[in-house]
Structures are given as structure tokens and as C-alpha cells.
Amino acid sequence: MGLVGWLAQRSPLLCRIAVRALPNPIKLLTWKTYERWLLTFRLPAGQMAFCNSLEVVDEVLKRDSVNFPKSRFVTVLLRPLIGDGVFGQGGGPNVKAKRRAYFLALAELPEQEVDRVARELTREYVARWLREGDKVAVPQELSRLTIDIVSQLMFGTRFTEAESRQFVDTFFTYHQKASAVLLLCSSGRADATQDLVNKMGLKAVGETLRTLIDQRFVAPFMQEKDGGFDPQHPDVPYFHRLISEVIDLKLEGETAVPVRQQIHDEISVLILAGHETTASVLSWLFWELSSPESYRGNLCLNADAAPVELMTGLINETLRLYPPIAFFLRDVEQEALFRGKTLSAGSSIVVSPWTLQRHKSFWHDPANFCPARWFNGNKAEDAELPTQGEDTQCQFPKMKRHSFIPFGAGTRICPGKNFAEVEMRAILSEVVAATTFSRRPGPAPQPLGALTTRPDYNFRFEFQPRLGPKQGT
Ligand code: HEM
Incomplete structure (x- = not known):
């Protein structure tokens, strides 16, 4: 690995070859990473521990844990995209203050409003998918839809179709282009990791994304005269809340960062x-639902579970097997x-929802996509930490605390959890109520693994109108 890191630093071309040659982190997982409680490796950047022990996970992620900030590798890898935005920052009082702003802003957004906008926009997309027939690139379309939902709710506006596609x-x-694994192959020094990120070519790509965000979601809300935020801008109350909280923050040691840039960074996050x-x-x-032997049959037949429970079971089971953020570094x-x-x-130190949520000590038949395991009120929130010496061979409903953490836990838990759950249920029920869909020929997608586990290519579906009574919730 040291040799790969050394070579990658020679030139941008060698760096890009190294990024392509290195397997995605999920492919690097071996049986040991799925089963051992704590596995340590020696990497060129230093020691790395991979943990499945729930006690260790608790210690690392727990509220007010100060000894385990987000990794410096995450900061440098995301900076071209989100600047100093909270998601990439280690920890400390500024992160705490910004997180509070997110929680306040998102808490004020009524669930009914998220549900309404998500359903309205989904219906718009579904109508187009039905016109397009078998050409629908599912991951790409869902990305466009979910950007539209979050931006419509927060800013009262959205990208044009061309901007959204770009x-x-x-x-x-x-x-x-981004590879955290390559950063772990370097010496880990700040100058070496920054150099690698430059050679990966992330700056130019990040700038294109930031320019699109700036034109559509930052510039229109700025005062023309002095470039500050226009507090009078109407119709964007939740955005106001977030932004005014961010502006009001007394950021320690960050006074040099202009307000406009702070706003741009947080909007990007x-x-x-x-x-x-x-x-x-x-x-x-x-x-999963389009698989021939899938759960979809039950869905169509209106299975035993009540529709909301069914939706929740489907979503939780997908969050379990495909947590979008597979590694917390x-x-x-x-x-x-x-x-x-x-x-x-x-x-x-790495905490991985990907391995915890597939660990055979915590889950019965872990590789099986089985939404029914979530029925009858099984909830992650009810779970307990195992006591010392307790047998961890547990099956549902005795789920262990931290064995299901797709939204993280403790100090950096996702402030958008509630938003996301309402939004996903709304999209799923609208699509299922209005359409039937099937896969177009193509290979099975693999999780990309670099930043999130999104599928590695835009697989295509054919959508057809569902006949008969609607079953949406
Ligand atoms: C299925 C949907 C989602 C999942 C699984 C998810 C998961 C996560 C996770 C795991 C983290 C923390 C990462 C870490 O500890 O290293 C996080 C952070 C964050 N999420 Fe989410 N998220 C989701 C949806 C959303 C939505 C819809 C929003 C906003 C509307 C949102 C806003 C944020 C923000 C602002 C942070 C950064 C918090 C911080 O830096 O402390 N997320 N998310």
C-alpha cells in the first residue's frame, strides 16, 4: 500500500491510475472484518482499528465523545465539495453550534410539509417515467428527485432540468475520482493528503458543483449591495432559520471565513x-423490489402488515443491508x-454500519433481505447495549443497541433522520401505488463505496401504469 501511495504522488496520471486500481472499500472487507470484534491493521498512514464490538462503538460515537473526532482524511476528501461545511469537520464547539442550527431548522419543518412536497414531486417524476417507458435510469432519477425535494422545501426553488442533470x-x-483508501496509503501528513486530493482532480469537479449551487441557491438570497444574506427574502422560512442561526454563530477562530462562504458551505452540505x-x-x-423472487409479490397482495409498517419494514431492511454511509472514519x-x-x-478507527448490520451475532440470516424482521413494532430505539458477558447470539426482537446505525449515533448522529424517513416513505408509496416496474437487461449493480454506497451504474427500469385500485398509504 505504501508503494501505491508513493507512486500516486508522482503525477496526476499515476494518481488516477491508482484510484482506479484500488478496490472500493467494501470489496476490501474480508471475513475477519465481518466477524472480529476489533481488528487492527498497520497502514502507511498509521494504525487503523476496525471495530464490531458494540461497547467500543458506543465509546467512539457516544454523545460528547471528544477523543474521536471525524477523520482528517474525510475533511480533506470533502473540502473541494463542501469547503468548511459541518459534515467534513472533526469536532469541537463550532461543529456543535452548527449542528444545533441544523437540528433547529429541520425540527421546524413540519412532517406534513415534507410528505406533501415529496409526494407532489414524485408524482411529477412518475408521470414522466411512465412516458419514457423503458429508458428510466433509476439511481440518477432518484438523485434528481431527492435534490428537488430538499431544495424545494428549504429554498422554495429547484434546479432547472439541465442544471439538475449536470x-x-x-x-x-x-x-x-475520490478515494479514501488511497489517502490511507499515503504518509497521512496534511501536505501529502492535500497533494493527493489535488492530483485526484477533485478541485475542478468540486468547483463545477459549487458553481451550480451558488447560482441557484446562494446568489438569489444575497443582498446585492454588500453580498450579505438578505434577511427579507420571502417564502423560505426554514432556510432563514438555518442561515440566520449560522450567521449568528460566534464561530471560534473562524472569523476570517466570510459569511457568504459559510452559507455556501452549509448549503452544499x-x-x-x-x-x-x-x-x-x-x-x-x-x-430489491424488482428482483424476480422479491418481496414485491407480498407488497402487491397487500401483505399481513399494515401499509405504514410494510413501508417502514422495507425501508429499514434496505438501510440495514445498504447503509448509504458504510464507514464512519x-x-x-x-x-x-x-x-x-x-x-x-x-x-x-472505523465503525462500519455495513459490517455491524450484517454481523451474524446480531442478525438472524443476515444476508437475507427480509422486511418482515421489522414487523410487530421491532424498533432500533428500543434496543439495549449488551451487558458484560451476555451471549451476543441474538435474534430479533432482542436487537442490540448500535447494531443498527445507518444514521450514525451519538455526537454526530444525522440531523436529517426524520426528514429522510418521511420522505422515503412518501416516495416509495407514490411509486408503488402508481406503477409496476421491471429491470432492463444489465449486470447487477455493486455498491460504489467511495463516498456512499450508491449503485455503481445507472441501471434502467421499465415503468408501466399500475392497473386497479391504488394502494398508497
Ligand atoms: C437515508 C437517509 C440518510 C442517511 C442514512 C443519513 C446518514 C447520515 C450519517 C450516518 C451521518 C453522520 C456521518 C458520521 O457520523 O460520520 C449524517 C450526517 C448528516 N446528515 Fe444525514 N442521512 C440521511 C439523510 C439526510 C437528510 C435528508 C438530511 C437533510 C435534510 C441530512 C443531513 C445531514 C447533515 C447536515 C449531516 C452532518 C451532521 C454533522 O456533520 O454532524 N441527512 N447522515
């Missing part, structure tokens, strides 16, 4: 975190001792 395609390019995740989950769910700031192993300061 944005989604360019973001896909960012995915293909909102657009990126608020669409790619839901789009990825729904892409995998529609893929953290730095170890001060030496830590876990399960008898010492992790020195500067090491990395």
Missing part, C-alpha cells in the same frame, strides 16, 4: 447530505485502550 452526473464523477443518502437507499430498495486524538489493544494518538 449536477447529478458531475457528483457521480466526484465519486469515481444540506444538498449533498440531504439527497445522495435517500437516493441511494431508494435505488437499492427498487432494485474517526481519528484517535489521545492514546486509547480497547479490548486489550492500545491505539496510539494519530491512529484511525
Whole structure:
């Protein structure tokens, strides 16, 4: 790995070859990473621990955990896209203050409003899919739809069709060029990782995305005279809430960052975190539902479960098998001792919902897509941490706390969880109520794995109108 890192730093061409040659991180997972409680590796960038122990996960992610900030590799890999936006920042008081702004803004957005806008826009997309017949590129269309939903709700406006297509395609390019694994092959020093990110060509791709965001969602809300935020801009109350909170923040040590840039960075976070995740989950769910031996039969026949429970079961099961953010990478700031192993300061630690949610000690028949495991009120929120020495061979309904963490947990838990759940249910029920769909010939998609687990290509479906009574919820 050290050789790959060294070669990649020689030239942009060698760097791009290295990105292509390195397998995506999900392909690097071996049986040990799926089964061992704590596995340590020595990488050129330092020691790295991979943990499935729920006690260790709790320690790393827990509320107010200060010793395990988000990794410096994440910061550098995402900076061309989101600048100093909260998603890429390690931790500390500024992150805490910005997260509070997100929670306040998103909490004020009524669920009914999310549901209404998501359904309205989905119906618009579905009408077009039905006209297009067998040409519908599902992951791409879901990305466009979910960007429209988040931007319509937050800014009262959305990309034009041309902008939306350009944005989604360019973001896909960012995915293909970005490699956290390559950063772990470097020495890990700040100058070396920054150099690699430059050589990956992320700056130009990030600039295209940021320009699109700037033109559509930042510039129109700025005062013409001094470039500050226009507080009088009508009809965007939730956006106002977020932005005014961000502006009001007394950011420690960040006074040099102009307000306009802060706003641009946070809007970029909102657009990126608020669409790619839901789009990825729904892409995998529609893929599963289109499988010949799929659960779709039950869905059509109106299965035993009540429709809301059915929707929740389908969505949770997809979140379990295909968590959009497969790895939470953290730095170890001060030496830590876990399960008898010492992790020195500067090491990395990985918590992976991908492995936890497929771990055979926590899940019965883990590889099986089985929405019914979520019926009868089984909820992640009710789960308990295992007590010392307790047998971890658990099946539902005794789910263990942290064995299901697609939205993260503790200090950096996703502020958009509620939004996402309402939105995904609305999209799913509208699509299923109005259409039947089938796969067009093509290979089975693989999770991309670089930034999220979205499918590695835009597989296509044929949509046809559903005949008979609607079954939406
Ligand atoms: C299925 C949908 C979603 C999933 C699975 C998801 C998952 C996550 C996860 C795992 C994190 C934390 C990453 C870490 O700890 O390293 C996160 C952060 C975040 N998410 Fe979500 N998310 C989803 C949808 C959304 C939506 C719809 C929004 C906004 C409307 C949103 C906004 C954010 C923001 C702003 C952060 C950054 C918080 C921080 O940096 O502390 N997410 N998300």
C-alpha cells in the first residue's frame, strides 16, 4: 500500500491510475472484518482499528465523545465539495453550534410539509417515467428527485432540468475520482493528503458543483449591495432559520471565513447530505423490489402488515443491508485502550454500519433481505447495549443497541433522520401505488463505496401504469 501511495504522488496520471486500481472499500472487507470484534491493521498512514464490538462503538460515537473526532482524511476528501461545511469537520464547539442550527431548522419543518412536497414531486417524476417507458435510469432519477425535494422545501426553488442533470452526473464523477483508501496509503501528513486530493482532480469537479449551487441557491438570497444574506427574502422560512442561526454563530477562530462562504458551505452540505443518502437507499430498495423472487409479490397482495409498517419494514431492511454511509472514519486524538489493544494518538478507527448490520451475532440470516424482521413494532430505539458477558447470539426482537446505525449515533448522529424517513416513505408509496416496474437487461449493480454506497451504474427500469385500485398509504 505504501508503494501505491508513493507512486500516486508522482503525477496526476499515476494518481488516477491508482484510484482506479484500488478496490472500493467494501470489496476490501474480508471475513475477519465481518466477524472480529476489533481488528487492527498497520497502514502507511498509521494504525487503523476496525471495530464490531458494540461497547467500543458506543465509546467512539457516544454523545460528547471528544477523543474521536471525524477523520482528517474525510475533511480533506470533502473540502473541494463542501469547503468548511459541518459534515467534513472533526469536532469541537463550532461543529456543535452548527449542528444545533441544523437540528433547529429541520425540527421546524413540519412532517406534513415534507410528505406533501415529496409526494407532489414524485408524482411529477412518475408521470414522466411512465412516458419514457423503458429508458428510466433509476439511481440518477432518484438523485434528481431527492435534490428537488430538499431544495424545494428549504429554498422554495429547484434546479432547472439541465442544471439538475449536470449536477447529478458531475457528483457521480466526484465519486469515481475520490478515494479514501488511497489517502490511507499515503504518509497521512496534511501536505501529502492535500497533494493527493489535488492530483485526484477533485478541485475542478468540486468547483463545477459549487458553481451550480451558488447560482441557484446562494446568489438569489444575497443582498446585492454588500453580498450579505438578505434577511427579507420571502417564502423560505426554514432556510432563514438555518442561515440566520449560522450567521449568528460566534464561530471560534473562524472569523476570517466570510459569511457568504459559510452559507455556501452549509448549503452544499444540506444538498449533498440531504439527497445522495435517500437516493441511494431508494435505488437499492427498487432494485430489491424488482428482483424476480422479491418481496414485491407480498407488497402487491397487500401483505399481513399494515401499509405504514410494510413501508417502514422495507425501508429499514434496505438501510440495514445498504447503509448509504458504510464507514464512519474517526481519528484517535489521545492514546486509547480497547479490548486489550492500545491505539496510539494519530491512529484511525472505523465503525462500519455495513459490517455491524450484517454481523451474524446480531442478525438472524443476515444476508437475507427480509422486511418482515421489522414487523410487530421491532424498533432500533428500543434496543439495549449488551451487558458484560451476555451471549451476543441474538435474534430479533432482542436487537442490540448500535447494531443498527445507518444514521450514525451519538455526537454526530444525522440531523436529517426524520426528514429522510418521511420522505422515503412518501416516495416509495407514490411509486408503488402508481406503477409496476421491471429491470432492463444489465449486470447487477455493486455498491460504489467511495463516498456512499450508491449503485455503481445507472441501471434502467421499465415503468408501466399500475392497473386497479391504488394502494398508497
Ligand atoms: C437515508 C437517509 C440518510 C442517511 C442514512 C443519513 C446518514 C447520515 C450519517 C450516518 C451521518 C453522520 C456521518 C458520521 O457520523 O460520520 C449524517 C450526517 C448528516 N446528515 Fe444525514 N442521512 C440521511 C439523510 C439526510 C437528510 C435528508 C438530511 C437533510 C435534510 C441530512 C443531513 C445531514 C447533515 C447536515 C449531516 C452532518 C451532521 C454533522 O456533520 O454532524 N441527512 N447522515
